[in-house]
Amino acid sequence: MSRSEPRHDFLRDIIDADLRAGRHQRVATRFPPEPNGYLHIGHAKSICLNFGIAADYNGTCNLRYDDTNPTKEDVEYVESIERDVRWLGFAPTAVLFSADYFPRMYDLAEKLIQDGHAYVCDLSDEQIREYRGTLAEPGRPSPWRDRTCAENLELFRRMRAGEFADGARVLRAKIDMASANMKMRDPLLYRIRHAHHHRTGDAWCIYPMYDYAHPLEDAIEGITHSICTLEFENNRELYDWVLEHTRASGDAPSPRQYEFARLALDYTVMSKRKLLQLVQGNYVAGWDDPRMPTIAGMRRRGYSAAAIRAFCDLIGVSKANSTVDLGKLEYCVRDDLNRTAPRALAVLTPLAVDLTNPEVLVGVSLSSVPFYPADVTPADDAHLPADARRELALGATLLIERDDFREDPPEDYQRLAPGRTVRLRYGPCITCDEVVRDDAGEVVRLRCSVHPETMGGKNPTDGRKVHGVIHWVDEATSVAAVVRIYERLFASAKPEEGGIDFLTQLTPRSLEVAPRARLERSLATAPAGSRWQFERLGYFVADAVEHTAAAPVWNRIVALRDARAVTGKAEAKADGRADVAAAPQQNAKAKTRPKNRSPQEYRAEARVRDPELAAAYQRAQELGLSAADADLLSGDRTTAALFAEVAATVAPRAAAKWIINELPRALGERELADVQPSGPHLAELIEMAENKEISATAAKELLLLCLEQSRSPRQLAEERGLRGALDEAALQELVTQVLAAHPDKVEQLRGGKTGLMGFLVGQVVKASGGKASAAAVSQLLSQRLS
């Protein structure tokens, strides 16, 4: 399925292009967590991306701890992170610490100072904030901005030597206090922190900031593609600045930063801060609580690494903020478990069933019951072999699920009710003859008769209807267990939205315990961590921490998909589980943001500043262009000059059309000013196109060529045989061929799928080598098909 087609995302596109262009000969990525918390499913996306790319391109991927802030980091986290990465199935090329680069970073900082690109600033943190200005207003230079190199160097060395208190001074880059990008307003490079570092101990009392450290770490490791999340887009300019001014990459190409959208999931929170709050507030039992979206939590919950990897593969990578449906994760988990988990029988909330005629069972055997259903092929890593079997005891008293009996069954109820008959999974059918109640009127037992002739899947001989199949265990031989049922932690799909404290969105029912569950005998020896399907209930794992043979503890991994009949579904909802009533959550931020200055306004301003542009605007209109076109052609000098040059030889409207509509596409990412296409060449091209000397398709192809090599388009057209129209007969012949080659498409087109016209036109044009005029082809095609 999705496996067969290798996933391709925009990042891999970039890498392909870099490799093709020879910018890199190898691919090196890294996963750079800060060891200040446990990894979560969002990190898993990043891990799969970075390690996955390395694997795809035969490259390398380091696990690098971004440990530049000693006050927040801890070895507990360092250990958990590597454990989680490896558990997910990835082997880092190297495990590294940015703290190990502190000496190198320090040297480069001194160099920055010597080059006049950094200075020591004595402002307090509030003052720095004040001087920085706001989003709308430029900042002011620090009074310490113009200290001499020597003074800066001396102070910086003294900072390092521990002569100053925390916060007394910082090292800042000298960039631009008026930059529209706040990150460029003389950002901090180093701060003083007399703190013990988990790795360097007390060797340092100044620590580099992320924006300074990260690009250097990447450069030192020779990272080619530095992949991070969207919120770092604003940091990219500074990332590049640091690399440029430290020249940390030497002769090697500098790493480049690319951003993708981080993962958000329904019904959960993902920030480390909030997860920490859940842990510290004892809302959950720890970082590895099975309800947590942490890797550790999911592992404890029973999700396999393969399922999590499949999920990351399924959701893809893009730059659009999005929230993934939790159902997709559950789908991956079930899909994996279906092929790896053996089936067994277990009853969560038992209701006793006394058989009224147990003697008929004498000699009846439930031996050799398979652990996997016939229609499932277990995966290679399933924990029991495909042909594994066990014996199921069936004594005089059974236990069935309380939910599987109803005195007043709804329509379509495929379970037990007074007078009704059901099949015991793998066993015979039973009929409910009598309901036994306690003094309070509560149903405490059932008395049922068993039909021995229904073994082996046979129907009752008396013709009674079988109302479904239910699971059961034998009371005498079954084992007791505690089973925990986990549900999502939050009632609201977006617990962080609406300006409410996310803790108020916690549901009280995220953990329910079945204390008196009973499992079939064979489960008594299930090892901790093993995953099973309890038939009709879901997938369960023997808890990795608390489970013992003497006191079994199981967790529900995920429920089975439940495609009950409509009536049953209404019920499932009524019991409040499937859908939590839409919480009254108003979107507090349904506000309208004031609009930015538009490109149009920029162009208008440029004309006010520059009389030459104003004149160009005037002239364009005199040549008969609309005000809108004239506007577009007079916003900057390069464009204006190009238009003037081209319009000198060809019709102004044609010139405008090509420059406005066709040129941008041909330029792609490039700037017009950088490419500086030749006016006469462009004019020549437009002339050929307008005279129908070449087809429109050919013209666009030539435009692209013209930008790459500044040569006469007429000559280029000649070389490529693009000049001259195809004669009528040749065109007809091509059309005939294409129609004959795609009879199915022709039929669909006749059937109303008009989009196929484009396909056929494209085929003909392609067959002509770009020589045929698409307009003519289109006309011909509609004639032939009418």
Add this chain to the structure above:
RNA sequence: UCGGGGAUCGUCUAACGGUAGGACAGCAGUUUUUGGUACUGCCUAUCAAGGUUCGAAUCCUUGUCCCCGAACCA
């Protein structure tokens, strides 16, 4: 208010300017000793309006909405 990003089925994600595709969810059916699995079918999308083009999700213009940015956090 300024700068940087983004917008395709309910959800996630594809589509050298040439058949808007896939997956999840939903619905219907077939198979079934799990209301499971598998299989089949159906439903549903290019933010809006203009423009360029034989042809626009894709290029141009204008507008709308969403996200990020003013830690000595990362």
